[in-house]
Amino acid sequence: MGRTVTGVDSSDEGPPGDPHGWLPPDEPVSLLDPDGSYHEDPEHPLDLDDEQLRELYRLMVVTRKVDREAINLQRQGQLGVYASCLGQEAAQVASAYALGADDWIFPSYRELGAALVRQVDAAGLLHLYRGTWLSDHDPYAHNFALMSIPIGTQALHATGFAMGAKLDGASIVTLTYYGDGGTSEGDPHEAMTFAGVNDAPVVFFVQNNQYAISVPLDRQTAAPTLAHKAIGYGMPGLRCDGNDVLGTYAVTRRAVERARRGEGPAFIEAMTYRMEAHTTSDDPTRYRTKEEREEAAKTDPIARMKNFLTARDLYDDELEREIDEQAQELATYVRDGIYDADHGDPMELFEHVYVEPEGHFEDQAAQLRAELDSAGEGS
Amino acid sequence: MGRTVTGVDSSDEGPPGDPHGWLPPDEPVSLLDPDGSYHEDPEHPLDLDDEQLRELYRLMVVTRKVDREAINLQRQGQLGVYASCLGQEAAQVASAYALGADDWIFPSYRELGAALVRQVDAAGLLHLYRGTWLSDHDPYAHNFALMSIPIGTQALHATGFAMGAKLDGASIVTLTYYGDGGTSEGDPHEAMTFAGVNDAPVVFFVQNNQYAISVPLDRQTAAPTLAHKAIGYGMPGLRCDGNDVLGTYAVTRRAVERARRGEGPAFIEAMTYRMEAHTTSDDPTRYRTKEEREEAAKTDPIARMKNFLTARDLYDDELEREIDEQAQELATYVRDGIYDADHGDPMELFEHVYVEPEGHFEDQAAQLRAELDSAGEGS
Amino acid sequence: MAVTLAQAINQALKDAMSDDERVLMFGEDVGRLGGVFRVTDGLQEMFGEGRCYDTPLAESGIVGTAIGLAMYGYRPIAEMQFDGFTYPAFEQIVSHLAKMPNRSRGTVKLPVTIRIPYGGGIGAVEHHSESPESYWVHTQGLKVLTPGTPEDGYSMMRAAISSDDPVVFLEPKRRYWMKSDVELPVETEPATQAVVRREGTDASLFCYGPMVRTALEAADAAADEGWYLEVVDLRSLAPLDTPAILASVQRTGRAIVVHEASRTLGMGAEVAARIQEGAFYHLEAPVLRATGFDTPYPPAKLEEYWLPDVDRILDCLERSLSY
Amino acid sequence: MAVTLAQAINQALKDAMSDDERVLMFGEDVGRLGGVFRVTDGLQEMFGEGRCYDTPLAESGIVGTAIGLAMYGYRPIAEMQFDGFTYPAFEQIVSHLAKMPNRSRGTVKLPVTIRIPYGGGIGAVEHHSESPESYWVHTQGLKVLTPGTPEDGYSMMRAAISSDDPVVFLEPKRRYWMKSDVELPVETEPATQAVVRREGTDASLFCYGPMVRTALEAADAAADEGWYLEVVDLRSLAPLDTPAILASVQRTGRAIVVHEASRTLGMGAEVAARIQEGAFYHLEAPVLRATGFDTPYPPAKLEEYWLPDVDRILDCLERSLSY
Numbered sequence A, B: 001m002g003r004t005v006t007g008v009d010s011s012d013e014g015p016p017g018d019p020h021g022w023l024p025p026d027e028p029v030s031l032l033d034p035d036g037s038y039h040e041d042p043e044h045p046l047d048l049d050d051e052q053l054r055e056l057y058r059l060m061v062v063t064r065k066v067d068r069e070a071i072n073l074q075r076q077g078q079l080g081v082y083a084s085c086l087g088q089e090a091a092q093v094a095s096a097y098a099l100g101a102d103d104w105i106f107p108s109y110r111e112l113g114a115a116l117v118r119q120v121d122a123a124g125l126l127h128l129y130r131g132t133w134l135s136d137h138d139p140y141a142h143n144f145a146l147m148s149i150p151i152g153t154q155a156l157h158a159t160g161f162a163m164g165a166k167l168d169g170a171s172i173v174t175l176t177y178y179g180d181g182g183t184s185e186g187d188p189h190e191a192m193t194f195a196g197v198n199d200a201p202v203v204f205f206v207q208n209n210q211y212a213i214s215v216p217l218d219r220q221t222a223a224p225t226l227a228h229k230a231i232g233y234g235m236p237g238l239r240c241d242g243n244d245v246l247g248t249y250a251v252t253r254r255a256v257e258r259a260r261r262g263e264g265p266a267f268i269e270a271m272t273y274r275m276e277a278h279t280t281s282d283d284p285t286r287y288r289t290k291e292e293r294e295e296a297a298k299t300d301p302i303a304r305m306k307n308f309l310t311a312r313d314l315y316d317d318e319l320e321r322e323i324d325e326q327a328q329e330l331a332t333y334v335r336d337g338i339y340d341a342d343h344g345d346p347m348e349l350f351e352h353v354y355v356e357p358e359g360h361f362e363d364q365a366a367q368l369r370a371e372l373d374s375a376g377e378g379s
Numbered sequence C, D: 001m002a003v004t005l006a007q008a009i010n011q012a013l014k015d016a017m018s019d020d021e022r023v024l025m026f027g028e029d030v031g032r033l034g035g036v037f038r039v040t041d042g043l044q045e046m047f048g049e050g051r052c053y054d055t056p057l058a059e060s061g062i063v064g065t066a067i068g069l070a071m072y073g074y075r076p077i078a079e080m081q082f083d084g085f086t087y088p089a090f091e092q093i094v095s096h097l098a099k100m101p102n103r104s105r106g107t108v109k110l111p112v113t114i115r116i117p118y119g120g121g122i123g124a125v126e127h128h129s130e131s132p133e134s135y136w137v138h139t140q141g142l143k144v145l146t147p148g149t150p151e152d153g154y155s156m157m158r159a160a161i162s163s164d165d166p167v168v169f170l171e172p173k174r175r176y177w178m179k180s181d182v183e184l185p186v187e188t189e190p191a192t193q194a195v196v197r198r199e200g201t202d203a204s205l206f207c208y209g210p211m212v213r214t215a216l217e218a219a220d221a222a223a224d225e226g227w228y229l230e231v232v233d234l235r236s237l238a239p240l241d242t243p244a245i246l247a248s249v250q251r252t253g254r255a256i257v258v259h260e261a262s263r264t265l266g267m268g269a270e271v272a273a274r275i276q277e278g279a280f281y282h283l284e285a286p287v288l289r290a291t292g293f294d295t296p297y298p299p300a301k302l303e304e305y306w307l308p309d310v311d312r313i314l315d316c317l318e319r320s321l322s323y
């Protein structure tokens, strides 16, 4: 159970020449067992009050509800495709919750949970999947960057942003999400290299959900764990049970605060499981068994947190009702925002290509205008 | 001196889950001190007879001589540019010498020493730098791939080749060279990833010569050593004193034989120093001091091997004369092969673009033919 | 027998792998899953994990190891999952795959096929609908092929795999489910030749890949109005079959190039430049281009406005005829 | 004062960094060494290691962190050491730098300048002499600028840095040592406009970057024979100043495009396509292309045969006049 994570403590001033302090523990940090029982860990004291504990739970439940709604919307032809975060709610909610308000998140395409922590408009977020625009939220309003589809590329943006914050003397940490598969790409490697040599305040948060579409973890690396990669960049490689919202919070929180103190980047591997298909276009029966999926369901992050809250007398029927209502409300809001939403104005295609347009689109824009007009006449 | 390198021994069957066996030693393996005194190391017994010891020395001396000749040729306008391996003779000669005849080498642009071990025609090799063609040796004649200029890219070729050898059941190991700077690129990262998951018989041999042009090592990584990167791919990270031809040989040899036994790839960091400018176009006075350079000269790989041989009574004036003559002979051969060498036939530019040409160059080839003819007439 | 383009390519892969054990197939999700478009379906079962395997998620690694495997003596087929995800492999393709044979003075052959599903019209999210052919065609040393029919899907894929030159094989993903009535194996015209898909007299439509069907539909529509369009399927973008292009324009006097890629430096630019160079006096109107716009590929709901279609082609025809 | 192109760009960097502390300069060897061409000489001394710094050897990292820095509010200038080493950054440039502003509906601005020394003629080894402009010009969302004189080196670099759009700034490395007599700072024509460098009546030469001087020399040589060539320096390759191009052809009736890049899908293709589209009835001959060949860039000793020069341009002129 949870060997202590050394190397992340500010008191640990050992030089990186002492590698042992930087290696990941044998077991990921876990504070909550699958059944919800809690383990004290002196290295990871909880700095959360009752309201916050409830809030973490609420965010997970709402995430799951909206996620389910998105899958429904896709089935009903309202979204082109959707990448579910079912089973990864704790990993996302806890890690995002561990950040300060000024900190920035650089997500991939699966981070609905993190977005909801940031109160990004969930209907807006889904416009990417509906195809009504390529994104539809203002990153600066939420310190939440646009979703990024090319695997691992956003790790560099997070690193550059953190380098900027450091240069500017701002107390901002960035956190970037990518997947187990993403660790194989060149970009996260370069990002960790840049982060290391610049002591950039960035946390690389990998949700190891065991699959990259159909490809299992053992085709991505021969390393003992993904966290072992960190030492090659001179940063601590941390691991947590990503289905344990408290353990994930505690590990992320320490990494974030360490980075904020100027002690450099960290890498976190959160062990979790992608309970849904890769996206709604995917057919996971081709590459994994029902049994495996069912086994994984036993580690459900929401159930265990509910047990924990119940045991602490922080959960009752009223809270349940309240949260369910909130979740339903947001789901309905998302549904209303997406269902039959306008496809937008095709002329907008020419509007954002350049901030300072040079007029050289005029003929092409005129062409489209004419096509639209004549189609309008024809119909 | 030289903590033992664990994890590379075939008897070490510990799972990669035990990371300690895979971490690099605090000190690089070294068998020869800068003054030439020899340390026994039970982990690294020498399997070299007297002839082979002399051969290693001879190869280093010849390398240095030809290298010097190339610099001269560049000064005399015969080469456009040249990247010297001065100071890196031991690292290159020893590692190449540790390979079997069927094994393949995938070099960067600085591996004259390795090429000479392979008896690649040194004049041919220099045609790249002269600009008479882009390369001028047959890789299949020497199991020595073309020199590769885009940094780190050849690591993937070596990995793919090794994967092929394994699939084919051939007893072939590949070894690829790149530099400390090269470790920052995405390609070596992807190569080590592929090598790890495929247990490919490839050795990643990094000559850490402290600089990437002007950029010192500490701008490339915050890791304790470059060898620490290896564990992130589930392979042993080895280190050797790259100016010690015996230590480098022993470490490489074990990694190569381990790979040949099917136990997978390894990474070797050879500590050395680039004594010359990056290339003849470079001005190192802009970024390093004379003192540093002089300090480094004290670790010269050739001097110490000479002392070692002398102490063992393997070196005398006759040998010195013999080797000097050989070196001079090869240098003269190279000089003759390069000096005022024909620039080649411009029409050849159209010849090798495709193996199966489609005739679509005909008009452009005709154009060049006409241009050449009219220039001929005019002159 | 009704065969889809995807099935035809799949069969070509199977037959090539049966005929020559040096042929390998790898990429992301090509093994157990059979590829996100099922184009590699069944290959791993038939040929084992040694010859059809899933790689780590790293496109530069896929192409770079393909080069090493080819140097060893294999004939690798590497799949890039989507057009927009080939870019991490750009350096390996441009600096090595395309150039190493030339660099080696012909001693190193790289019989590598890079399969890329490309183009739009399938309602996908960003990066999944791009038409990057110009990048490859401007890169000297590559052959760039793209089939527009299931027959060509089979035959050109076999040609690509047999070629000793590196081939970028662009598969028009929105036509994967297009059917032909054909018995496989089939051998069509040589892969580097353009083919006249429909003869005509009033103008030539030059098209390829996903736009072949669209161009034929435009020709149908034009015929209803009494204009007879010749439809030329370019098939090979590099090398480009200039003689066939010029011959068609010499017959019709007018030319329209159709492609999904953005107009500026799309294939239409090169085809137009060659036509006016080679058939200057035959042209009765400028070569026009019915293409995607010079903006990034649009979101799914707007792609119908962005992509060239029958109407855009007929607009070009009208403009051409007005000269 | 005699100023070289390299000095002019260097001064532009200094002045921009003095004027706006959000401007950063980074890349491989740009710090202590001052860049392999000394274009960043003195910057680290003047502005410190925070604002001018050496990066790890990783081009995707350089461009990717530039994007993050720009999102933060900086105005990064990133150097790619040579044309042939931009390719590892291809994905970051094409999928993010070019597209993120559009993706964000304009909320994210990326005022990033990517400096790339490009082109041949300096006797370098492979990968150091390439002309990759087509790759960037075909990528929608980028501006692509290239100066042909020291004056433009200064002025266009200032414009690039001030632009809120991402700019690929191509520096013709073989002209780094070309001198002009000019006082800096200097402000030339707006950076996205083409400029007539020499007026003429018989044919138009369209050129840019390294070929501006060559085109002017060709015009000199032609004048000796009694032919007056108009030399148009395109300056901005994206956007392309089509009106200026058409206006010149309307004056002269003949056009030759000159560039080092390979012919197929080089800029000449696009310029030719636009000219015949926009000035069809003005053309007395096809637009011809004096370019590099459709082969990989040659070894140094053969580059003189490969690169377009005065003779190749005059050949084109002769062919053009023969129509």
Ligand SMILES: Cc1ncc(C[n+]2csc(CCOP(=O)(O)OP(=O)(O)O)c2C)c(N)n1
Binding pocket: A110, A149, A150, A151, A178, A179, A180, A181, A182, A183, A209, A211, A212, A213, A274, A278, C028, C057, C081, C085, C088
């Ligand atoms: C550069 C790139 N290559 C391929 C893809 C196609 N693709 C989308 S998701 C995915 C798997 C990603 O797996 P992982 O990183 O583990 O993240 P997860 O989807 O499990 O969250 C792939 C291959 C892509 N988006 N980008």
Ligand SMILES: Cc1ncc(C[n+]2csc(CCOP(=O)(O)OP(=O)(O)O)c2C)c(N)n1
Binding pocket: B110, B149, B150, B151, B178, B179, B180, B181, B182, B183, B209, B211, B212, B213, B274, B278, D028, D057, D081, D085, D088
């Ligand atoms: C992809 C790429 N980027 C940049 C360069 C330019 N360049 C040539 S050598 C070099 C430094 C290489 O340093 P290192 O890897 O340490 O090898 P060394 O030269 O020291 O042997 C650089 C930046 C290149 N050749 N390829």
Ligand SMILES: [Mg+2]
Binding pocket: A179, A180, A181, A207, A208, A209, A210, A211, A212, A213
């Ligand atoms: Mg995953």
Ligand SMILES: [Mg+2]
Binding pocket: B179, B180, B181, B207, B208, B209, B210, B211, B212, B213
């Ligand atoms: Mg080095």
